Ligand SMILES: Nc1ncnc2c1ncn2[C@@H]1O[C@H](COP(=O)(O)OP(=O)(O)OP(=O)(O)O)[C@@H](O)[C@H]1O
């Protein structure tokens with residue numbers, strides 16, 4: 001479904017992503033793990049066209065998307081949930097979710113999708129009139145994922161959904177990520193929490209200094225001595 005070939009990202013002289021190649025099949029959850037600064041977010045941002053890649057190609061559902069306008073990415077069916085979440089703090093929960101549906105002018109469908117999001121995240125329903133800026137970090141993460149789902153994506157790009165959250169909240173968020181995946185969503189999941197990411201994905205890629213150093217089935221990676229030593233704290 002997603003095919004990334006020779007993707008290269010640089011910021012001035014800093015080579016953040018060095019010609020990486022990987023793919024995500026339809027219906028899969030794929031984890032991209034790696035240390036701080038490995039180039040994970042840059043990879044995701046380049047796929048979502050938030051930043052320009054220096055080189056390489058990205059194909060989605062057979063179509064080349066690496067040169068299209070950033071605002072067209074969401075119409076193609078890719079929704080990015082960025083690091084730091086990016087909810088609109090002065091809009092209510094409901095308004096944030098409605099913003100997610102703005103690309104479709106279908107009120108009836110949007111209502112259905114709103115119900116789906118509230119089914120995944122009952123806590124958002126309880127707080128639909130609360131200003132997003134006053135939500136807790138975990139609730140904002142829920143809202144960011146919910147807003148992404150409102151665009152009816154074919155694929156979700158999640159950038160560190162566990163960041164800065166207490167273990168119980170991380171568990172809650174990942175329960176929903178698993179449920180969304182079980183309902184058929186294709187997911188590219190970036191995480192520093194390698195164990196968690198590998199536990200809820202089918203395959204994984206390990207990034208190191210802008211390159212992919214290892215890849216394989218998540219279960220295998222969880223057992224790999226190098227992964228265990230470097231990323232699982234063993
Ligand atoms: N806007 C920018 N300008 C200059 N350098 C940048 C910029 N964004 C990222 N970088 C650099 O690119 C490299 C990769 O950063 P990136 O954010 O992709 O890493 P990451 O794997 O997501 O790390 P983390 O786990 O800390 O989020 C880092 O060395 C970072 O300093």
Ligand SMILES: [Mg+2]
Pocket residue numbers: 040041042083160
């Ligand atoms: Mg990052």
